[in-house]
Amino acid sequence: MAGQESARKLNHNHLGTEHILLGLFAVEGVAATALHNLGISQDAVREQLLRTAGFGTKPPTGSIPFTVRAKKALEMALKDALTLGHNYIGTEHLLLGLMRESEGAGAQLLRGFAAQHQVRDEVIRILNAPAPAPEPPPVVVGREPEIQRIMQILMRKSRNNALLVGEPGTGRTSIVSGLAQRIAQGGVPAGLAEVRLRAVDATMAVAEDPDRTVLFLDDVRPGDADALRALGRGRPRVIAVTDPGTYDALRDVGAYFQVVPVGEPTHGEAVGILKQLRREYEAHHQVTITDDALDAAVTLSARHITDRVLPGKAVEVLDEAGARVRMTDGTARTVDARHIAELFADRTADRAADGPSVDDRSIWAMS
Template identity: 90%
Template structure:
């Protein structure tokens, strides 16, 4: 059932289980699902409810007044009530009938309204909502009216029309961020110039979209409605235009808006070709505006818990006059690449010394690293996972400009001691137990959404402790992430819509030692090795 659910509704279902557990209820009802939708006040679900006149805070208060707490906290899996299961089925059906290829939070709200009786239905009904009115709201773009679209340039309007035509040719009954992205390729402007400069083509994007979404089964008729994420992207385009001091919305703002709506299919497609900050940086460069102009909307923090010394060392190396290339040396799985990602985030957010403020990181491989760079003084090349066969290319890069950050393992580094003439080594060791737990906390939400589970703090601690003790051929944090992923996958295969992964489930991945009884808390052999 959950295959078509995107992150927002999946997250709401996970939070519904947390609400049931916190209320000591051994079932998940429609009331818990409504609480899950409004639990995160800045989520897309809360924004959608607010757009139809339902404030999240008031909803929670109303539901809480009708609930009584149980006497005992439930353990293990909490089942859905028959009404809650019906809501999920109705949400899937509403999405299909509206011609959507995914189930979003708006469809989950429609599913709740389909129920004839229940706490959630009564609370939503108290705001004067009815099923057909919300259906119309889902079909109708949030951004509408002559005043809003009057800000669009002719090229931006044409891009939206071309996006609708792309959706029609793919037999898609919705106009999503992915179709707007395709529309941007069809018109001249800053957006298509930036995309072409980064080597991103219309055909490559369309081919990738077909691999992920495919063709629809029935050609749409009439006007094709915007998806919720597409509407949000258009609103973000307006905000970007105002932030940049522009009183119009052009193709460049549409592209920036697509990337701001990071969970949309358009942004996901772009990330397959270039990092988000690289696309944004190219747009800003073409507009001749400083990158900090986009600072009011911060990026999510990079996963670099406990790596402050390494990041500081890399920045110091890059600011040197000579031997200003960094070689990160560590075993695979120690988070070498995430350190560079953390540096890229800091540069994008302006959290670096003035000497690095205008630097752009450009990811390349050894075969293309020697290509001409437009501005070598302001460019830093990043080569990930350098192998022995890349040594000659690395030597050539180290002798000139631009500066280079490369990542390799200790064995490769030892084979070529002469690299020290141009590169300064930055050792990357395993993080501590606490640092690894911090990294897993940063990753937890992604794995919860993927596996449709809740992951407890003690599960994270157990993943680090048991993997460190028993998986000797790999390193932290990589092996702890593997354990967490495997536990989520195993839980996902069991019956039930969502479950909780705790320390017990992590321990179950480790088989008994020897032929005797297992030692207490000592499951010694990694089940998948």
């Protein structure tokens, strides 16, 4: 990722919104074009960042972790993509997400060169200009029953709002992204063909065409209960996402919403989801990922990462293995089951202060 390289060159041991901003200059796309059109250069932004943050004292090693604000900006990018009716996340959505995360260093740097509305207006202007439609990246689907159930709920006359309930990491938001892709490709019933998904906050006042808009509320919390009830009683239709703990405090919304449970996928389903994501991670890490690496990521994450769920934890393992292999010398960059197992060997060795370490390479060989 260009943001990782930007952080590494500055000896910064975190990946913040400022590094994502610098990385956008290095990637050909709408964001780089918009910044150029606004007279904002990478050198000027980097110089300003150095004045405020300076160089780090210790070069980072391994994969650089995202800051909380950087993660929030990425979430905002997904919401902007859905708001614009796009079934992909491009550099334009990342730029808009950086601006919406207004307290982040990236937004603060940008405000030194242009106002938020100027950046957004320029991105929208470029998007509306005649141009070939970008090819969307793979979307995590593998959840056909859930998508079919959501479509059936939306087609109802009453109680036509869906509430997805599942633990974070089960791919709740990805199911909605899969539905958005299905709508964009025309793979939905006629009653949903003209619908667009719009991501909103639970407390946002909405005035939309009730027949052609479906609102998407991600990560509903207990404090959103009143707003959720108000939206559920009205129009347009709503798809909301929450976790089981929050749902326990929201059970009375069942008068307006129908629950779609989102559990962990089976082993085979999780491997299938990783296969859909493989090309994206191969391109990012510039590696080749084998089938047995995907199977190992699911098998070993299910066995040893007990505080998280599939497919999220398997995706994290695959990403970490790709980052490690990318750092090695040589041109034969292939991620296989051995590299996945080595990650778990490291984890068990780190936790073995009270006893002998368990080498998961041996576990993998026997499984």
